Amino acid sequence: MPIVYSFANGDALSSGLNEFVEKVSRDAIADHGHLSIAISGGSLPKILSKELAHNKNVEFSKWHIFWADERCVSHTNADSNYLEVKKSLLDHIPQIPQENIYAINEKFASEKDAERAAVDYEEQLKKFFKNQLPSFDLLLLGMGPDGHCCSLFPGHPLLEEKKRLVAPIFDSPKPPPERITLTYPVVNNSKLVVFVTAGDGKKDMVQQIIEQPEMDLPCQRVKPTNGQVYWFIDHAAAAKLRKESCSEYKL
Numbered sequence: 001m002p003i004v005y006s007f008a009n010g011d012a013l014s015s016g017l018n019e020f021v022e023k024v025s026r027d028a029i030a031d032h033g034h035l036s037i038a039i040s041g042g043s044l045p046k047i048l049s050k051e052l053a054h055n056k057n058v059e060f061s062k063w064h065i066f067w068a069d070e071r072c073v074s075h076t077n078a079d080s081n082y083l084e085v086k087k088s089l090l091d092h093i094p095q096i097p098q099e100n101i102y103a104i105n106e107k108f109a110s111e112k113d114a115e116r117a118a119v120d121y122e123e124q125l126k127k128f129f130k131n132q133l134p135s136f137d138l139l140l141l142g143m144g145p146d147g148h149c150c151s152l153f154p155g156h157p158l159l160e161e162k163k164r165l166v167a168p169i170f171d172s173p174k175p176p177p178e179r180i181t182l183t184y185p186v187v188n189n190s191k192l193v194v195f196v197t198a199g200d201g202k203k204d205m206v207q208q209i210i211e212q213p214e215m216d217l218p219c220q221r222v223k224p225t226n227g228q229v230y231w232f233i234d235h236a237a238a239a240k241l242r243k244e245s246c247s248e249y250k251l
């Protein structure tokens with residue numbers, strides 16, 4: 001069962017998330033010397049970085065940063081998830097070694113060659129995870145208004161992908177159409193998955209995902225084999241949830 005934390009507003013949400021990520025980072029570094037983290041696009045990078053970008057208690061030099069999904073555009077294009085994380089987070093944290101930042105191959109992305117970009121990104125994962133099925137310490141995901149996460153959209157054949165670690169998508173209903181995405185075998189091998197979403201526009205979908213598990217929406221397929229799912233949301237996004245669906249926030 002996912003654990004849902006609802007915060008009074010956007011600032012409180014960023015603050016709770018910052019504390020949580022600091023703890024996950026400390027625990028992972030104490031356990032195996034680094035934190036492997038994958039981050040989605042959308043509104044997440046801004047919510048995440050608001051406090052985290054200035055957090056002096058995090059050993060960022062031990063971070064390895066990946067993307068949960070990425071759009072096939074150049075690194076300087078406004079649609080780039082890499083650019084968004086760079087601007088909001090990485091540019092403020094010089095301690096993260098450049099070689100620990102695993103962006104999509106810019107050549108393939110600029111050429112909109114999602115197939116080669118996906119193969120290349122899968123190679124990056126295999127290298128880092130020493131040919132084992134990747135198991136991120138922390139996967140941070142947004143939730144789309146249709147219940148998608150990463151670039152895994154309702155009814156799309158990619159929901160059934162079992163072999164590839166990273167898959168191309170050419171017909172994303174959310175623009176731009178060409179993207180790459182982690183697949184469920186990787187998503188569900190993560191140690192922790194945290195969904196982050198905010199705002200009134202998300203309240204119906206949050207309610208369906210948390211309280212109507214039979215709907216089989218992409219976010220509901222996120223069930224890590226050996227990991228926990230958390231939802232960090234604001235009161236506006238939680239407005240239609242029953243009180244019992246939310247837990248009291250504690251570290």
Ligand SMILES: O=C(O)[C@H](O)[C@@H](O)[C@H](O)[C@H](O)COP(=O)(O)O
Nearest residue numbers: 040041042043142143144149150
């Ligand atoms: O690159 C992307 O488009 C995504 O990674 C996508 O999965 C996003 O996280 C959700 O669509 C939520 O986006 P919002 O938080 O902006 O609604």
